[in-house]
Amino acid sequence: MVRYFEEISADETHDLGSYRADRxxxxxxxxxxxxxxxxxxxxxxxxxxxxxxIASGWHTASACMALLVExxxxxxxxxxxxxxxxxxxxxxxxxGDTVSVELDVLDTTPSSSREDRGYxxxxxxxxxxxxxxxxxxxxxxxxxxxxxxxxxxxxxDG
Numbered sequence: 112m113v114r115y116f117e118e119i120s121a122d123e124t125h126d127l128g129s130y131r132a133d134r135x136x137x138x139x140x141x142x143x144x145x146x147x148x149x150x151x152x153x154x155x156x157x158x159x160x161x162x163x164x165i166a167s168g169w170h171t172a173s174a175c176m177a178l179l180v181e182x183x184x185x186x187x188x189x190x191x192x193x194x195x196x197x198x199x200x201x202x203x204x205x206x207g208d209t210v211s212v213e214l215d216v217l218d219t220t221p222s223s224s225r226e227d228r229g230y231x232x233x234x235x236x237x238x239x240x241x242x243x244x245x246x247x248x249x250x251x252x253x254x255x256x257x258x259x260x261x262x263x264x265x266x267x268d269g
Contacts, residue, residue: 112186113186113187113188113260114186114187114188115187115188115254115255115256115257115259115260116188116219116221116228116229116231116254116255116256116257117229117256117257118257119187119216119219119231119254120216120219121216121217121218121219122216123214123215123216124213124214124215124216125182125183125213125214125215126182126211126212126213127175127178127179127181127182127183127212127213127214127235128178128181128182128211128212129178129209129210129211129212130174130177130178130209130210130212131207131208131209131210132166132171132174132204132205132206132207132208132209132210133206134164134206134207136170137150137164137166137167137170137204137206138150138151138164140166140167140169140170140173141166141167141170144167144169144170145167145168145169145170147167149161149164149165150164150165150166150167150170152164161203163205164205164206165203165204165205166203166204166205166206168200168246170204171200171204171210171237171245171246172198172246172248174210175210175212175235175237175246178212179212179214179235182214183214184252187254188254188255188259188260189252189253189254190228190252190253190254190255191252191253192250192251192252192253193250193251193253194250195248195249195250196249196250196251197247197248197249198246198247198248199246199247199248200245200246201243201244201245201246201247202239202243202244202245203245204239204245205239208239208240208245209239209240210237210238210239210245211237211238212235212236212237213235213236213237214233214234214235215233215234215236216231216232216233216234217232217233217234217249218231218232219231219232220232221256226256226258226259227255227256227258227259228253228254228255228256228259229253229254229256230251230252230253230254231251231252231253231254232249232250232251233249233250233251233252234247234248234249235247235248235249235250236248
């Protein structure tokens with residue numbers, strides 16, 4: 112069942128699950144997309160203020176995004192977002208960390224110019240196993256209204 116704009120409310124909180132920060136995956140991602148030595152060279156990383164290898168913030172964001180899609184967006188008539196209003200990497204993710212991700216719906220606003228959509232302000236945050244926040248972002252996503260459901264490629268039944 113697909114959820115449309117009208118079926119999303121500002122009081123929702125969703126546990127999106129967790130992932131384990133796999134060392135080889137962190138290294139592979141960083142070598143390709145964020146080749147800073149704190150992410151790619153364990154020996155050099157030991158000598159930095161981090162005291163060891165840390166995940167690229169982009170890897171952390173990507174892993175959290177995958178959970179957001181799997182556990183929330185996949186069941187909605189989302190049209191994407193305008194981008195992030197805020198993104199913060201609070202505490203480094205280290206190999207072996209388990210990162211738990213949560214979604215809060217902050218606000219919903221019908222479009223004033225297009226009746227086929229509405230805007231939903233989302234907040235995604237994640238913590239490591241010690242309860243330290245590792246990432247936070249806020250975005251505004253676009254969702255189709257139920258009346259516009261025929262435009263959704265999955266149809267009204269998902």
